[in-house]
Amino acid sequence: MISSKPKSLSILLLMLSQSEHLLKKRQEAGQPAFIPIHVESLRIDKVLGFDIYIYVGRELVLYRSQTLPFTNENLERLRENNVQQIYIAHESKAAYQRYIEENLSDILTDPKIEEVKKAEILYDTSKALIKDVLANPTYSENIKRSQGLVENTIDYILKGRDAFLSLMKITSFNYYTYTHSVNVATFSLALARQLGINDRDQLMVLGTGALLHDVGKSKVPERILTKRTSLNRSEFEIMKKHPGWGGEILRETDMIHEESYYPVLHHHERMDGSGYPHGLVEADMHPYSRIVAIADVFDALTTERVYQSAIETFSALKLMHGMKNNFDPQLLREFTVLMGPNSPGVRY
Ligand SMILES: [Fe+2]
Ligand SMILES: [Fe+2]
Numbered sequence: 001m002i003s004s005k006p007k008s009l010s011i012l013l014l015m016l017s018q019s020e021h022l023l024k025k026r027q028e029a030g031q032p033a034f035i036p037i038h039v040e041s042l043r044i045d046k047v048l049g050f051d052i053y054i055y056v057g058r059e060l061v062l063y064r065s066q067t068l069p070f071t072n073e074n075l076e077r078l079r080e081n082n083v084q085q086i087y088i089a090h091e092s093k094a095a096y097q098r099y100i101e102e103n104l105s106d107i108l109t110d111p112k113i114e115e116v117k118k119a120e121i122l123y124d125t126s127k128a129l130i131k132d133v134l135a136n137p138t139y140s141e142n143i144k145r146s147q148g149l150v151e152n153t154i155d156y157i158l159k160g161r162d163a164f165l166s167l168m169k170i171t172s173f174n175y176y177t178y179t180h181s182v183n184v185a186t187f188s189l190a191l192a193r194q195l196g197i198n199d200r201d202q203l204m205v206l207g208t209g210a211l212l213h214d215v216g217k218s219k220v221p222e223r224i225l226t227k228r229t230s231l232n233r234s235e236f237e238i239m240k241k242h243p244g245w246g247g248e249i250l251r252e253t254d255m256i257h258e259e260s261y262y263p264v265l266h267h268h269e270r271m272d273g274s275g276y277p278h279g280l281v282e283a284d285m286h287p288y289s290r291i292v293a294i295a296d297v298f299d300a301l302t303t304e305r306v307y308q309s310a311i312e313t314f315s316a317l318k319l320m321h322g323m324k325n326n327f328d329p330q331l332l333r334e335f336t337v338l339m340g341p342n343s344p345g346v347r348y
Contacts, residue, residue, distance in 0.1 A: 049099055115166045164190055
């Protein structure tokens, strides 16, 4: 057992039975009992708010209680004992998520944490948050959290190309609306920077719109969202409503900037008027909608989906150039430069 003082057998047994009880409960419910978390994400001397478990032999045991701060000594002992992975109970997921969000800027500026680890933490946090947003899109607290997250993401990306590339490297291959939303926000912010937009307020407005662009999908039946074959006419009519639904959902809380609505409402519009729901043309499309439209299609093409396997970056860009009347040609050119063969962070 890892502790500054030897634990009595009775305490150890109590811990074991506690974790066993949790494990059993979750197994009965068909859910994972414990989830791994990043050791690096824990802040020294801050009260945890969730119990931490580690493996001792083949058993998971309580390592640090939620009411206690995580100390430097705790960290040293994990290192001394070569503990690579720590766990929290599934029930503590929300508490952990809040903890990370509260300490995110601290984590992202911590020089002791590797860049790729930071990117992983940021990405995982974003994914979990967007999942909450989609489950409860009219909850104003969730929108506030999204904005805090976009702010942290911007700070991180503004730090330089390395930070941004780390984030790009881990964009997900699995197609879920929440990973897709995070990817689209990442690509949109990267494209904006490539275009020379460095103003924090502008990036914030664009990033929020990009992160929330598919929030209207929370109203589309699961059956349509995950259909393996192409949508029939009536299903497509329903799907076409998601940009408008997104706008309506966000209007209910009305916490985002006016211009953040454009990417939500118009990310499926196309420059040649072939898009939906309004068939807008070039002049009617706000620059933020044009940016998000490119990021959205690129991510959809390069990510594995239920009905389509992922294609490589180069093929996706080629395909998009073939549809060039759909996109703003200057933006597509810049996006190609950003994602092109000279970009070391891009998957091929
Ligand atoms: Fe969409
Ligand atoms: Fe999308």
